[in-house]
Amino acid sequence: MSDASAAGRFLLGDHSDRSLTAKIADIVLGRRPRRGWLAAFGAAAAFTVLFLTATSYLFATGVGIWGISVPVVWGWAITNYVWWIGIGMSGTFISAALLLSRQPWRTSINRFAEAMTVFAVAIAGMFPILHLGRPWFFYWLVPYPNIMNVWPQWRSALEWDFFAILAYLVVSILFWYVGMLPDLASLRDRATSRRAQIFYGLLALGWRGEARHWQRHETLSWLLSGLAVPLVFSVHSMVAMDFCEGITRGWHSTIFAPFFVAGALFSGFACVLALAIPLRAIYGLHDLITIRHLENVAKVLLAAGLVVDYSYLMDVFTSYYSGDRFDTYVTFWRIAGSYWPLYWGTIVCNALAPQALWFAAVRRSPAALFFVSVVIIIGMWLERFMLIVTSLSRTFLPSEWGMFYPTFWDWAHLAGSLGLFAFMFLLFLRLLPMVAIGELRGLLRARSGSGS
């Protein structure tokens, strides 16, 4: 009985299998896109063109179009990379961890969170390649027998990163697609136009809902979830090792891997909220994405935020405790040097703003939650940039010290990547089921008290 009441809290309204299927499938199969969707899609496409333009110019000219130079050789491209991949950590994590812990509130938010992961990781994966001086040689990261008789540098964290991103992207896509298979079959069977029938028919692989298939599907989902959780932690740890394997002060610290993982989950949960709140309002999903869903994500967000706060404290403490003059200096430089607005901006956005989530009134107000999550997403970008630029601008040799100033093309790649994400996400909303219909049916069944 407790199952039924738990399910009832996360699925409101008078629904049947048929009405649930119709509600989600008709968003996709409805003939004409909404006017708002078209406007957003147009804007996203424009920024995608900006991204392509900036990238073409980058390929033609070189990384000098950005503000990077000696000593700050990693600029916004690496900031964007770490930020995007951090956002990409939480979709798969939230979906897998909530499945493993049997949380009924997973069902309405897992699909678009997984989509968010796939797109964010795909964008993140581009930035290190763009940042290569000669990006057309990126395939040298792949170990393959070649006539040049060279191999990748196996002892470098950058090489580990390549394997980590590859594995994570493929596993995330598989996890997303496997979960979507039954819903693609629903779309195939509801579609009335020939084109839609062929499109979804091919994607659904002929899924027909046989009991044995469902049983294997269930087993596979559980096992993939079990793999996805450690994968998330390992992948973002590799990203952190890109930093801490170097002897740059401010980076060379064993705290970096857990610090980065906490930050990644933090920004990712914020992004889940920032997407869920508008989706729910625009597509009228109030029955499926309830205030309780938002409240639960907000609590997880607050917990992740506290881990991030602890990391900030420990980062300062370990640099003091190390007794290393250079390390202590970089910490002072972060807090009170020329880049102080970055540091304090980070603290305001990531440490102070989430404290509002202690209050139930904030957790239950979609507008306030949306505001807090956007502030956190911005704060996490500031944090990534602050960590990169403050350490690099103060090297061991004072004669080498210098500042970083972004150029137009830095802005173009940042804005363009946001546009590209929006472009892919809007296509996802229009072409694929944004909520897992098959799992909602399970929730409906649990709510009616059957299946014991």
Next chain:
Amino acid sequence: MSSESVRYGLLAEFGSGDRLIRAAREAVAAGYTQVEAYAPLHLEGLSETLHGSPRIRIALLMLLGAITLGVATYAVQYYAAVFDYPINVGGRPLDSWPAFIPPAVEMTLLGAALAGVIGTLLLDGLPRFHHPLFDVPRFAHASSDGFFLCIRAGDPRFEPKATRRFLSGIDALEVSEVAGE
């Protein structure tokens, strides 16, 4: 009705998941052995009722995939760093195993996931874009709100009239013939 037109089997629709599970139990109790069930969601225990426990375990396939890709990744690194292109970096051992573990771990996880997905699809017999059941118009509901039980024509106890009577007797809403390829 001629048995010619039911080369695949008889498909019966039931009103809910619970009725389908009950019908599956009754079909098994009546001695039918080639019975398939179709539902728009995972119904706990339905597959076990009809088909017993699965013989090939997906977890085992995934373990094999994990070991294969993990060991292969380590082996490539070992071969490259020890035999094909040995470089002495500050006297460190050529087989720098701590540095070779991260790619091997990532590929272990990837191997498990790939083996799981590919293995599941092979066991399911998917992709299979056409199936005799898709010719039954009502079957389109199997992906939204229809619960179906199909007794295959190959079942030793299958007899068109008697089986149809049996299905109607266990509360089937509608019984259709499935023609086959």
